[in-house]
Amino acid sequence: MFDHVQHRVVQAPTAGTSTPDLAVAVCNAGGLGFVALGALDATGAGKAIRAVRQGTDRAFGVNLFCHAPAxxxxxxxxxxxxxxxxxxxxxxxxxxxxxxxxYPSFRGNDAMLQVLLAERPAIVGCHFGLPVPDQVAALKGAGCRLWATATSVAEGQAIVDAGFDAIVAQGWEAGGHRGIFDPDGPDPMTDHAALVRALLPLGLPVVAAGAIMDRTAARAAMGAGAVAVQCGTAFLRAPEAATSAPHRAALSGGxxxxxxxxxxxxxxxxxxxxxxxxxxxxxxxxxxxxxxxxxxxxxxxxxxxxxxxxxAGTGAADSVARPAADTVLAISP
Incomplete structure (x- = not known):
């Protein structure tokens, strides 16, 4: 899964702030870039994927929202x-x-599925839940590796049962939307290190996410058993990100x-x-x-x-204004 990635740093697909340029910069620096598709329609998703491909020949991922209908x-x-x-x-x-x-869910979104089957991104990630079985089968048949966010062992087991390839362990300290499948259900509020350790017995590679802002934190997550670290807040001040000026300024408050x-x-x-x-x-x-x-x-x-x-995650005050490539190198364990 990370055979062609020099640095085990994954750029989180933060809808609204991540851009094709950010994914390209991370990939070309030896990390794994992602482009967020959850807030896009099928046409916009296709354009975003092709924009990344124009900037890099390296593998990258896309991310989708799989929430239940409102x-x-x-x-x-x-x-x-x-x-x-x-x-x-x-x-x-x-x-x-x-x-x-x-924001329509990816579940039942045939237009979005057809874009993914045509474009065949290396990794398709899911947040808020899982696609329907037919979508999973189609994506796997197209050669896509499948990731999904888990906030608990129960969600991790559902990811395993669905035939996915990796679990993103989203700690309580992570910024942005909680990936919990049922927002009204119990939330263990586990930090990323403890969640990684709890998910490892399920047998899939686990990517740690949650306030990982520097190499020390990345090494600690890898020491807990993660195969890579996913960082979102650490990239918010990158010039390649679409973070607004007020958002950038507010990060210093933390x-x-x-x-x-x-x-x-x-x-x-x-x-x-x-x-x-x-x-x-x-x-x-x-x-x-x-x-x-x-x-x-x-x-x-x-x-x-x-x-x-x-x-933003709990490490917001430690974010640094620098090119995305520099952040990849600064965090790489």
Whole structure:
């Protein structure tokens, strides 16, 4: 799996901030780059994959969201909209009257599957759950290696049972959306090192993810049994990343919290005005993200950046502004 990778550093597929240029830079530096497809349609996904191929002849991965369809509850959605009305009012705006399911799941998305079968990326990674069996069989038949995120041993076992090739052990300290299959289920909140050790008996290679910001942390993860480390926050200040200027500036503060308020799913974000909102009553993912983006747009229109989805892990303050290639070399164990 890592036969052609010089440095066992995987660039996390952080939707919204990862770019083809970032994946290219990581691959050409000897790491393993990923391009996030979860927020793209099939046409956009094909363009992103081809953009990476134009920049590198090395293997890279793509990542997809495999969440269950949103549980639409008109009363809950109306209450969530109403709860955010005062925040919109701060900026002379009103919230939308209805919400939409802005990010389709890969499950049942035949157009996206056809793009992957045509492009055949080396690795297809999955977050929030697993594809349906027919999709798994088709991707394996196309020669793609399959990875999936686990936050628990039970999820790891499901990944094994589905015939996948590797498990990404997402520790509680990791930034961005928690990969938990059932966002309302129990969460062991395990750090990445302990989770790696717990997953190893399942027999698949395990990639460690969660606040791995330097070589010392990478070596510790490898010492716990990981075959590689996956880093997202460490690349947020790279010039090749699409991280916004306010997001980059907020990283130096370093304080993060797990919240549902922004998207409806638990996700680790830098503390800001949005994370101060109680997300317990949020609409389901990704419906809640629809209004979250609308609120951020209303705030930005008035010059206020405090409602951004500034995803980051607990190591945010240790992120460094440097080219992605330099980060690969600095972290490589």
């Amino acid at each position: 549980r639409r509850d008109p009363a809950q959605e109306a209450a969530w909209i109403d709860s955010l009305r005062p925040a919109f009012g701060r900026f002379g705006a009103v919230p939308p009257t209805t919400l939409t399911e802005i 304080q993060t919290v797990m919240t549902r308020a922004i998207s409806g799913r638990p996700a680790r974000c830098l503390c800001n005005d949005f994370t101060a909102i109680d997300g317990a009553g949020a609409a389901d993912y990704p419906v809640a993200y629809d209004i979250g983006k609308a609120l951020n747009a209303a705030a930005l229109a008035q010059g206020h950046a405090g409602y951004g989805a500034f995803w």
